[in-house]
Amino acid sequence: MEIKLFNGLHDRLETFKPIQPGKVTMYVCGPTVYDYVHIGNLRPLVVFDVLKKLFIALGYQVHHVSNYTDIDDRIIEKAQKEKVDEATIAKRYIQAYQEDVAKMNALLPNQTPTVTEHLQAMITFIGKLIKDGFAYKTPSGDVFFRVNKVKNYGQLSHVDIHENKIGARVEVNPDKENPFDFVLWKHTTQGIKFSAPFGEGRPGWHTECVVMIKETFKQTLIDIHGGGFDLKFPHHENEMAQAQVAYQSRLANYWLHNGFINLNAEKMSKSTGNIFLAKDFLSTYSGPLLRYVLLATHYRMPVNISPLIIDNAQQELKKIQIGVAQIASYIQLQGASINNQKATPPASFLATLADDINTSNALTIIHQYLKEANGLLRQSHPPLDILLNRFFTIQAMLSILGLAIEFPILTTEDHQLYKDYLQAKSNQNFGRSDEIRKILHQRNILF
């Protein structure tokens, strides 16, 4: 099946062609672990998890890597404030993030490298850039990347280094040769620092992903590089610039970016305080609900979190939960097993996801299947074989979207109650049958 993805490198939909047939290499920029993440930080987690599950369903072998930035000024600042070391802070928030990931029912990456683990490789990498004239040391001890040396700097984000328009995202520093030059090694006096041939300090953020890609995939060009849209510039542009001069590679063939999350019509951002922490959302609501909210909108469009959006998603998710529970109960009451039957999702469902990850359409298809199954259940003799098939097909679709929907597993007592209910009905003992019906209703078995 042809997979089309919106490639941020050319700003158009392109047919996915893997470097190696049947295999996908995918790197997604992970969190900087200085605090609890907000729900916006979980959007790439969900988007790339669905993409990964789609690839797996289509028979691809996926090598998925996502990093933790465990060395950063914000981590150093927090460590000093709490009078602990940086590793304590990083460990705490990596653990918290992993708890969120588990609640979101996302597949774990094959590797989760950290800066700490790859420090030596980063030092060697920066040293080589200096030696080859692609980086320079300033009087204050920082090492900067020389963007003037990259022929097509700006090819990803379309910034123009000759335009001299210094935006808010380019740091002003008189030591820089070009305002777009970015730090590879930061001379630091505070907090954790490492020694390198070019001085004591810590590595810059843009270098870690370039180095980790080579270290983890053992290759300098991968298929997919992903992250939030705000990473396109400067982070991804700067990653690509380094890869171009160091590896003569554009680092990835497909650059995918997910849209922002707004909270009550304003961009969600730590700096403005307009945030909804993932852990708070997950304890107030649930993982499946957050997934539903995120999947209901196309990944490149903004999601506006509001009470109305949450409410709508709750209702839609409830429809799925009730629909699945109804079929599951019926199947079990008929004495059939609902365990582990493998089913493939319908081609239309896979095709809609293969069309640039159209998750909102994919949800519509699930609702259509449930509606049809509901119609079958209303027949005087619901066809068990068709319902079994629908049940496993719906499960297969939900599993690709990562929506873990619980359904009742009937006990011997439940089965007995159901028998008693049928018996009471055939004896025309309607008082008794109503009584049992109520119990079965409460147990989510009869509806």
Ligand SMILES: [Zn+2]
């Ligand atoms: Zn990155």
